[in-house]
Amino acid sequence: MTTKVNEYAVVPEGSVTTPKGFRAGGLHCGLKKTQRHDLGVIVCEVPANAAGVYTLNQFQAAPLKVTQESIAAGGKLQAMLVNSGNANACTGQQGEDDARSMREACAKAFGLAEHLVGVTSTGVIGELLPMPKVLGGIEKLPSQVKADGGDDFCQAILTTDLVKKEICVSLTVDGRTVHIAGAAKGSGMIHPNMATMLGFITTDAKIESAMLQKLLNEVTDSTFNMITVDGDTSTNDMVIVMASGLAENESLTPGHGDWDAFAAGFRHVGEYLAKAIARDGEGATKLIEVSVNGADSREAARAIAKTVIGSSLVKSACFGADANWGRIIAAVGRAGYPVNVDTVDIRLGDISVLEQSRPVRFDEDAAEAYLKGELVQIVVHLNMGQALATAWGCDLTYDYVRINAAYRT
Template sequence: MVALGSHKTIAGGVTAALGFLASGVPAGLKKDGKLDLALIYSEEPASAAGAYTTNIVQAAPLELTRSRVAEGKAQAIIINAGNANACTGEKGLPDAREMARRAGELLNITEDYVLVASTGVIGVPLPVEKITSATPAATASLSKENHAAASQAIMTTDLVPKEYAVQLIIKDQIITIGGMAKGSGMIHPNMATMLSFITTDAAIDSETLQRALKQVVDLSFNMITVDGDTSTNDMVLVLANGLAGNEQIKADTEEYGLFCKGLLEVCTALAKMIARDGEGATKLIEVNVTGAPSQRDAAMAARSVTGSNLFKAAVFGRDANWGRILCALGYSGAKFDPTRPDIFIGDVQVARDGGAVEFDEDRAAALLAQDPVQIFVDLKSGDFSATAWGCDLTYDYVRINGSYRT
């Protein structure tokens, strides 16, 4: 365990917090008996909060889950991979409800307390009977130890499972926040083809939890990109069951700030894992922008650079083509004086005052070969800063997406 200021990282992912269990089982949606059905369960009803895709084409499970999260309480989340249950017509919503109904029945909780998420191919009817047939195995195998199986069961083109958890002290009480995520392609700010599920034993009401999630998502999941595509199923869900026994966290208090710090740690770690695991990627790109006239300008500038296909390809080729960075800044919508930016690749300055400087090409190429690749931009136009994450663009991205459905 590694100390991180007032909190520390721990093992356990989505079951690290008190009172949470998880499982992952095969339901036959993926080939070769791979895990493709995950279940998360809280031993007590929990405050619920969510953030969702901005795509106006939205999958049935997302519509169902959003309506239930709006009521403020949930106790379980059932997730399938291999089929998105998106653009499936009138059958989509009843199938999502059937997933929740079966899970609620087996868990002996109200169906309205079961949230649903799906990921995979769009436009193919969900074989819901496979899911309901596998749900007894998912409920029977719920445990603290099966967090790893759950994180594997939600993967699609991901190469690695993504888990993270922290413990922090709030008024001498230990609070745990943990989570898991999936995402590899169709990743872009304002949600992407990503799912993330966060659990905590903190006592916090749903309205305050929703406020905290919105703040944190804007600094983490909404600051990553892989390919510029935003999907139909994207969501981040948080459940807080209060089993830590702390005094309920109120907004705009020191305790709220500490909780948000822990939540941001978890969400940022998971977001960076998603960006690093981008389809075909070989390295993570981190873009740090300072000197912006507003927070919005800083964020737009940083996200624009990570989203530039030309720059992402240059990183893959280890080509210190800083003009592509300046170009991306210019079309980002951020306000700045184009005659002022300084640009660095790692510790090598490649541009000064928006123009060329002599630099060591070999040293810059070596830095572009590292993982992560760090880019620093000073717009010299204000006092605000932001960080965004992405990945390089490789030949394998085309190979993977040229045959995703077939």
């Protein structure tokens, strides 16, 4: 059974292998101390049109450079290889050589041209990959890849994540069923300026690489770029999209009659994954959503929303169920964009705590009860214009410090 949402439908049991032409799998090759999967791959029956967004951190991990080279060679990918447990970042020339060796080994294992293989890694920064283990695992991957291998792939990309993150939607394009699916990992070092930790989107729609890139950029700006857990942008952040075209629809462009539905479905996938990452933030107990309305520009709305959601004081107050709106207004005022200091309204859910920049009486017990819930919605209305934006994050807890104080041990 599917759930209708606008012109697309959410497929409850869908995964990255639901779109036509895709298979996936994962296994344990020895990068993690436990027996959890740490090597995975998504494979397409045909060269798929591809697009990607990457971290803007100046210390960009070696695999990202290799994947960008592959996509630049022809705008297509047929396999996306990923390992967890080791980021292969800040590892110099040896790291780049190792990433290319992974690409070469994956291409050989699946009988593909090297430039049709992308590579990415996640885990500890600054340690060389144990390549015998990695290459041995790649040799075994073909036997683990299957049409229902989405779950194994999801397990292979996790680090400190507590849950897998996946979503699939379907819609009709030119009278044909089209699927868009996604999987992601991310729990810490989340404050993207391009995407988030790692994201993988597959679709069987026919859409050219340039148009896919444009759509990915737009969706990234309003979803993956609007989340934060701890204010740190990783060296390995990446989102990759692969479109097999096997739905055999007419090529999608903004002029196509079904473009709006496809773009809405694509955005739903991005937003769902982004919110799932924020909800699964390291040590988090709740998802926080900050909506900024009435700004005089979209840039201002986004900057203010991300400043509020990224405030350690706001995050701590949400953890402690303290309706301290002063922390929110202070974050609004330091976001770097002019605001009218006499016209700001703030609500915690349906509870108004500030009107026209003046405190209003509210039920402290009701506010505390609301803030103890699993979803906290903070609404800021600037009353200056028509622009708006939403950002997502999580509370800051004792467990966040515990997890990151012993990350390598």
